[in-house]
Amino acid sequence: MSRSETLFTEAVERIPGGVNSPVRAFGSVGETPRFIASAKGAYMTDADGQTYLDFVGSWGPMILGHNHPKVLADVLEACQEGLSFGAATEREVEMAELICSIVPSIEMVRMVNSGTEAVMSAVRAARGFTGRNKIIKFAGCYHGHSDAMLVKAGSGVMTAGIPDSAGVPAGCTQDTLTAVYNDLDSVQAIFDEFQGEIAAVIVEPVAANMGVVLPKKGFLEGLRKLCTDNGSLLIFDEVITGFRLSLSGAQGYFGIEPDLTTFGKIIGGGMPVGAYGGRKDVMKLIAPSGPVYQAGTLSGNPVAMAAGLAQLKLLKETPDFYEKLNHKADAFFEGMQEAVKAAGKPWTVNHIGSLGSIFFAEGPVTNYAEAKTSDTKKFGEYFSYMMQNSIYLAPSQFEAMFLSGAMTEEELVKTLDIFKAYLKQC
Numbered sequence: 001m002s003r004s005e006t007l008f009t010e011a012v013e014r015i016p017g018g019v020n021s022p023v024r025a026f027g028s029v030g031e032t033p034r035f036i037a038s039a040k041g042a043y044m045t046d047a048d049g050q051t052y053l054d055f056v057g058s059w060g061p062m063i064l065g066h067n068h069p070k071v072l073a074d075v076l077e078a079c080q081e082g083l084s085f086g087a088a089t090e091r092e093v094e095m096a097e098l099i100c101s102i103v104p105s106i107e108m109v110r111m112v113n114s115g116t117e118a119v120m121s122a123v124r125a126a127r128g129f130t131g132r133n134k135i136i137k138f139a140g141c142y143h144g145h146s147d148a149m150l151v152k153a154g155s156g157v158m159t160a161g162i163p164d165s166a167g168v169p170a171g172c173t174q175d176t177l178t179a180v181y182n183d184l185d186s187v188q189a190i191f192d193e194f195q196g197e198i199a200a201v202i203v204e205p206v207a208a209n210m211g212v213v214l215p216k217k218g219f220l221e222g223l224r225k226l227c228t229d230n231g232s233l234l235i236f237d238e239v240i241t242g243f244r245l246s247l248s249g250a251q252g253y254f255g256i257e258p259d260l261t262t263f264g265k266i267i268g269g270g271m272p273v274g275a276y277g278g279r280k281d282v283m284k285l286i287a288p289s290g291p292v293y294q295a296g297t298l299s300g301n302p303v304a305m306a307a308g309l310a311q312l313k314l315l316k317e318t319p320d321f322y323e324k325l326n327h328k329a330d331a332f333f334e335g336m337q338e339a340v341k342a343a344g345k346p347w348t349v350n351h352i353g354s355l356g357s358i359f360f361a362e363g364p365v366t367n368y369a370e371a372k373t374s375d376t377k378k379f380g381e382y383f384s385y386m387m388q389n390s391i392y393l394a395p396s397q398f399e400a401m402f403l404s405g406a407m408t409e410e411e412l413v414k415t416l417d418i419f420k421a422y423l424k425q426c
């Protein structure tokens, strides 16, 4: 047995499913998860000493690659000063000011510990502000694992084919209404049915938890208008897209201002961090300045803030970082689509910026129903082939490929060659 197999055998005895987050289990691709020992730049090395070019990047945070020297140095410095104080620190003020200076729609921001917490808290703020209960989300969008959001969720829920989670009382989801991604009529119909009752619409501005699905032209603009017209708040869940599609996320990329935004992943530089923020009149309602309660023992943790600040400043200060990364990514994903076409396969590659997915379906793939038509058995074969050739991919059809700034054009061309070799033999 390999070391990863031995560790997994031990892990399943003590950790549910052998992992601390379901998508890591490699269940849907019929493999044993690789246990990772270390990572540097664009590569990860497993417990058996096998090194992989990493297209997961810890599910998004590692946009600069692993263990960037500046991020590491700032984290080590913060560790010397103390791991946690449970009290306000200068770094938190710096972080809040930096986020507000980068993302124009953010007038105030609160740090939390995960994307799940950020979403849960933003939804509570929207309900507190509007005095309404109902929320519209989209089938196939994943907003973390809080009870109210586990309705037609993407990511691991979709991978495992779990319709709705056990353990969530019906009362917790009765105010969660589900619309069809890219279908404004489906949103309008809900607004018509529940006039004056919708607190917020929450959306992944680019859906990346049913595979990558792009918003059609006019979709996000239409949501903005519907929310404004109905006195509801528009929440962009930018846990994946924030500081990835552009420095100011999807909202900067598409030029649309949500009322509230949730962040995670990149904002923590690899540490467990989330944040939510937006309009001052809404954020002022958060305790202790207002009546919407939200708290956290480790929120704004000094080590996590040091990592996040170092990463965000590098992103802000590196000339043309996004132009270069997105240019490399365009060439890579377009190369994949061309290779698929040249091989005479009808499959679809969706991509935007440094995010992309291949669907083993004819396409176009514009929503949850279409994403689900992908041949997941084929995905499993593709996944195994790439892993055998040292390309580490997300072990699920319904997750994204994340490119990092640490990847070179040569590495991406080499990956394309492996993909073409896969196409030849499949």
Ligand SMILES: Cc1ncc(COP(=O)(O)O)c(C=O)c1O
Pocket: 114, 115, 116, 117, 119, 142, 143, 144, 145, 204, 209, 237, 238, 239, 240, 264, 265, 274
């Ligand atoms: C769009 C989106 N929102 C929220 C979450 C939840 O974040 P976390 O896993 O940090 O709780 C995730 C990922 O997990 C996500 O992709």
Ligand SMILES: N[C@H](C=O)CCC(=O)O
Pocket: 021, 022, 023, 024, 059, 142, 155, 156, 209, 240, 399
């Ligand atoms: N799709 C999820 C987040 O983006 C994957 C991370 C996880 O749930 O472990």
